[in-house]
Amino acid sequence: MNTMQRLELRQGQSLTMTPQLVQSIKLLQLSHAELAAFVEAELERNPLLQEGEVPADAPVPSLADFLRAKQKAEAAGPRAIPGPPPSRTDPGQAATGQAAGAGHSELKPEMGDRLAQAVSLSEHLEAQLDLATADPKLRLLGEHLIHALDETGYLVEDLAELAARLGVTPGEAESALRLIQGFEPSGVGARNLAECLAIQLRERDRLDPAMQALLSHLHLVARQDFAALRKVCGVDQEDLADMLAEIRRLEPKPGLAFTPASVDVLVPDILVRTAPDGSFHVELNPDTLPRILLNRSYYTEVAKVVRRDEDRSFLSDCLQTASWLTRSLDQRARTILKVAAEIVSQQEEFFRRGVSALRPMTLRSVAEAIGMHESTVSRVAANKAIGTERGTHPMKFFFSAATGEGEHSAKAVSYRIRQLIAAEKPDDVLSDEAIAQKLKSDGVQVARRTVAKYREALRIPSSADRRRKYRIKA
Template structure:
């Protein structure tokens, strides 16, 4: 057969991930902190994006016909006040209800915008007219990710504006807790005057973690690290040891230790309680963890009563002395969704508008600049900025709608948990939620990552509600693995010192409750919850008696 070039036409189908769709998928899996950082970067580099600082939350789901007529009647008034007449229809709205019967007048969010387009694009959800042909508008009327009739109804004071009396409160802005490193540096400057030794001390302070321990993870000789420090600083090892000895007398007592044993030894030495028996006790802390009192008595050469006194004395020590000083404050978990009980039964699901960015596309600025631009490259740049801004607004809006829809379905599936607690948690997987709301499992997985739900029972990550199933002994409904773990915890907490439950006994009790579970599964759950074995629990009960 002769080889020759030729032209052929073939028809096929393929999935193309456009940059806009990739951006929408990326935003979907970001946490609220990561999303805020991403939007700030976009605001800095895109001149057509503005931060929306209006008090009202625009209604993305639509309002009733009466509200539309009332808003249209006030259009002239809004124009005289300098407002955007095209955005006069977007006002704050009532919160959404996931379980209760909705009012007949408002259009529900699910009817207005199916969330399945996150997998295929936004062509069906958003029409082609983006409002760019409107003149005299200051900004596009479609803000990003701010609720409509199914969003939170409260928006006052969350616009992010500057000003107010809080900016003049200098005391609250300038005062802070003294850090451990600053406290140690102040003591170093008073205790050591030799510049070379003071340099060694400052290097050692840099190796102290927040708990007050010396960490040499990045040094060559591992746990010790002092030889490497002497080599790096060009100082004799003797000087390093002398400086470390002085600094171990700093407050709080126990800092500059390299292990828990050293930390406790420093505190006991200051109280003059570090006798040979106590030193032997510290050398065998693993026996204390196992509550092996008989072996401790043999090793330390004391009776059981002395061992009990030693344990009580060690318990009074501070294993992390550095934490008494201020450090970097841990960021609190900010929920993305609120779940509240509704009047007449059911549950109200609302998005937390405080975590949702508010951005607008400035169409007026685009029209002004593009009309005065003559260069082709400048026009292309403005066109790209406009397209990027519009897609960002749509992506943020779609992200909010998708999170709300997934959260609603989770609340519907786990209604027993919200009403009665962990014991009524049902088995649930991603496929169940995806099939119910007609979305792909990967989309549900992205939505539930790093998202939190605030309920009357606490704040939970959305992934918490997805648990594996454990079959029932009578062939009935399966039990949630999380509910079974909670049941094991209750059994252990309620056991008496005279009758410690073994894993086999726990299996028997669970099977009487209709839970078909193996002994190895009980042991795995117990270890995951850091519950000691029955032998260790018996020793602990005897020790505390």
């Protein structure tokens, strides 16, 4: 065989991931809050970008303004697009019955101010400490103990180790802790759950020997071993029920009353409204869209007077970046709208009847319907929300796999299971098999094991546990 080396020229096409293409992909998956932060930074960096419409009588910035903007951009460092947080919920595994307001979003200013003004647990306890004792050593020791409490109000550090670190005796540390345990909220300063409940019962004058025995055997309460509890406490069934009811009225984590609750307001990126003819109108939320324009008149004026090569290079970079950003934002908006319109089309029955009418829908089915890649649809669905007449839901809420036995959405089946259990009567608790039969009568073919799997995912106890709880309440 005759071999020889030779040069050949071949033409071909390939997709190159340019830096601007990578940035465009990142822009697609940002939430509106992250996008607003990025656009605001670009407005500060790029003098050719203008927020909103440029007034006709607006003065044209001078060369000095351009040079100041150049210095500010150089001081800001290289441009970077923030990466979005990891998705909390997989489209095929999202829990059914999510609250309409669940998700990431901006905190409204008035809510943030209200939370910022709340008194913390340590401040509340220190105010009581100032009134409780005038002994400087005891007050100093009490302050250390207060700051050693966790957010639930428990002392998580070993008291003996804390006393050794502060150079006091264990007895002095114990006295200071007893002082703290007498403060409000009742139960604060406890070292474990039993001590927390005991403090609250003692203040109510309900800590009798039987209750002390019950607190010493909380593991039996967790196992719901009522026969053993009656034996160790020396009480009958009626007295035990009263004691358990008393414990349920206590606060196991007293410090959480001073921890501001996480307030998330889910702002929709897409609005879905019902038209007069019964169809659905899908539009972008104008409140979440950044409005920026390329100020070409500014570019024209500056280009006439700029002289230095480095200034010309910066001006050219600003023009290129501004053009890219305006195009990318427009493409991002059209892509989101296209994906959202297909979601509404495939899940039309949800918008008419609710969660029980959710259909199985995957990223691939949406991507094939609109001629996009599956990864693009995934990026669009990340960190976005759709506002409907039935509440605001994360976009990934509408994606759900089908059940193994039929063409029903797993979320719709889970929602129906939750409804059936919520409507059951104490004397007619539904077993998993009974739930499967009720679903079958509604046209939903699911096996008993599938019902059990969805029920466990919803954190709903078994029929035996629910029946036992009904008996306890009775």
